[in-house]
Amino acid sequence: MNLSRRQMLILLPAAAVAWKSVLAGSPEESPNYKMTDHWWGMLIDIPKCIGCGNCVRACATENDVPDGYFRTWVERYHRSDWPMNESGEVTANPLIVPEVISPDGGKEGFPAATDESGKYFFVPKMCNHCADSPCTQVCPVGATFISPDGVVLVDQKYCLGCAYCVQACPYGCRYVHPTKEVADKCTLCYHRITQGLTTACCEACPTGARQLVDLKNPNDPIHEFLKTHSVQVLKPQMATGAKLFYNDLDGSVR
Amino acid sequence: MSIFKDAGHLFRFAGLFVLAFLVFLVVRHYVVPKSFGQYGHYRGAAIGEIAQHPAKFAGHEACETCHSDVADKKKAGKHAHVNCEACHGAIFERLPVAEQPKPNLFQRAVALVVHPLPSDPPLLRHAEDPTVKPVLPDTAVLCASCHTASAAKPKGFPQVVPAEHSNGMPCETCHQPHSPGMATPVAAAGGAK
Numbered sequence: 001m002n003l004s005r006r007q008m009l010i011l012l013p014a015a016a017v018a019w020k021s022v023l024a025g026s027p028e029e030s031p032n033y034k035m036t037d038h039w040w041g042m043l044i045d046i047p048k049c050i051g052c053g054n055c056v057r058a059c060a061t062e063n064d065v066p067d068g069y070f071r072t073w074v075e076r077y078h079r080s081d082w083p084m085n086e087s088g089e090v091t092a093n094p095l096i097v098p099e100v101i102s103p104d105g106g107k108e109g110f111p112a113a114t115d116e117s118g119k120y121f122f123v124p125k126m127c128n129h130c131a132d133s134p135c136t137q138v139c140p141v142g143a144t145f146i147s148p149d150g151v152v153l154v155d156q157k158y159c160l161g162c163a164y165c166v167q168a169c170p171y172g173c174r175y176v177h178p179t180k181e182v183a184d185k186c187t188l189c190y191h192r193i194t195q196g197l198t199t200a201c202c203e204a205c206p207t208g209a210r211q212l213v214d215l216k217n218p219n220d221p222i223h224e225f226l227k228t229h230s231v232q233v234l235k236p237q238m239a240t241g242a243k244l245f246y247n248d249l250d251g252s253v254r
Numbered sequence: 255m256s257i258f259k260d261a262g263h264l265f266r267f268a269g270l271f272v273l274a275f276l277v278f279l280v281v282r283h284y285v286v287p288k289s290f291g292q293y294g295h296y297r298g299a300a301i302g303e304i305a306q307h308p309a310k311f312a313g314h315e316a317c318e319t320c321h322s323d324v325a326d327k328k329k330a331g332k333h334a335h336v337n338c339e340a341c342h343g344a345i346f347e348r349l350p351v352a353e354q355p356k357p358n359l360f361q362r363a364v365a366l367v368v369h370p371l372p373s374d375p376p377l378l379r380h381a382e383d384p385t386v387k388p389v390l391p392d393t394a395v396l397c398a399s400c401h402t403a404s405a406a407k408p409k410g411f412p413q414v415v416p417a418e419h420s421n422g423m424p425c426e427t428c429h430q431p432h433s434p435g436m437a438t439p440v441a442a443a444g445g446a447k
Binding site for chain 1: 265268269272276287290293294295296297300301303304305306307308309310311313314333335336337339340341343344399400402403404405406407408411
């Protein structure tokens with residue numbers, strides 16, 4: 001073989017690139033679960049939630065969530081009647097200033113509500129598994145991502161624990177794990193849904209207020225539900241493409 | 255070749271550049287994980303790793319394969335949509351550390367060599383060993399966690415003030431949790447809403 005220096009200079013890098021692609025191999029594929037067949041989300045039916053905290057406890061059990069940290073939590077909103085002082089002036093707009101409590105994330109339930117006035121309701125919260133998630137966009141090392149089936153996940157081996165994503169999440173759904181020192185969040189029980197199970201919070205919810213939905217499944221009841229109910233997402237103005245759908249969401253919820 | 259006259263220094267630079275590029279490719283090959291970029295700007299293998307997390311809630315279908323009698327009873331009652339593990343807790347929950355089976359000498363020796371760090375305690379497998387029971391819930395606490403009256407709960411949801419409702423009697427005197435409709439008339443049990 002008689003190669004000129006010029007030919008050699010062109011061939012060597014080309015060979016290196018080709019060799020690299022040979023070494024990379026082909027991706028492993030699970031025989032039973034095809035990521036491209038699913039697009040996961042969740043439906044939260046607010047009128048059904050009784051604030052028992054079963055979901056919070058189940059999530060902590062299933063995913064070894066440390067005490068004081070939450071992948072899901074429940075808030076109790078109280079929208080008072082229009083508050084007025086003695087001279088009849090309105091002092092606060094209850095739509096803008098609702099009273100919100102979440103003792104220990106609602107893990108052990110809530111104190112009984114004594115004030116019968118106004119409107120009470122529970123709002124379970126968790127990762128919205130946004131289709132255009134701000135948290136994945138800010139990661140400097142590619143450690144958090146939206147999987148091909150629409151679940152926002154953290155690669156904890158790759159995460160540096162810089163917490164940019166914790167700041168970027170508009171819903172406050174991420175935290176830095178106190179012992180692992182990497183970002184941690186709801187995985188939508190990815191280990192369960194890929195096996196055909198529902199999430200731990202849905203499994204434990206006694207009233208069916210939470211339902212796992214697969215938007216790519218044409219037989220999923222979510223399609224009919226979305227047509228017939230008033231369903232909203234949190235902070236739609238942020239255009240995050242949230243897939244946590246709330247039925248009958250009150251306007252005061254932030 | 256007259257145009258390459260006095261161009262030796264350019265070739266030396268080009269050679270250095272190519273060499274640096276090759277070194278970069280080799281280093282990159284070892285530093286960047288193989289599955290990085292498989293689906294996007296992240297490590298594709300991470301998806302499979304996250305899916306490996308062990309499940310602790312088996313799901314009500316798993317319970318119903320053996321306990322079909324309870325499932326039938328439940329289906330007819332008001333708790334039809336309450337899944338087993340909502341009350342009984344996760345089947346694969348870990349045992350408290352004191353109750354863990356102690357490893358024998360051989361197992362400890364192997365563990366010392368293979369992985370010196372203490373590994374996670376094994377998961378309970380009620381399905382494999384039926385003597386390992388899920389927690390039997392204390393009804394006084396369990397029932398109250400959902401059915402304690404509060405103005406914040408949906409109006410149609412059955413709720414009581416436990417102290418006034420049952421005169422301290424356990425809930426299951428009147429209500430069987432799997433099908434909580436009244437077993438005996440209200441007056442006989444001495445309680446009402």
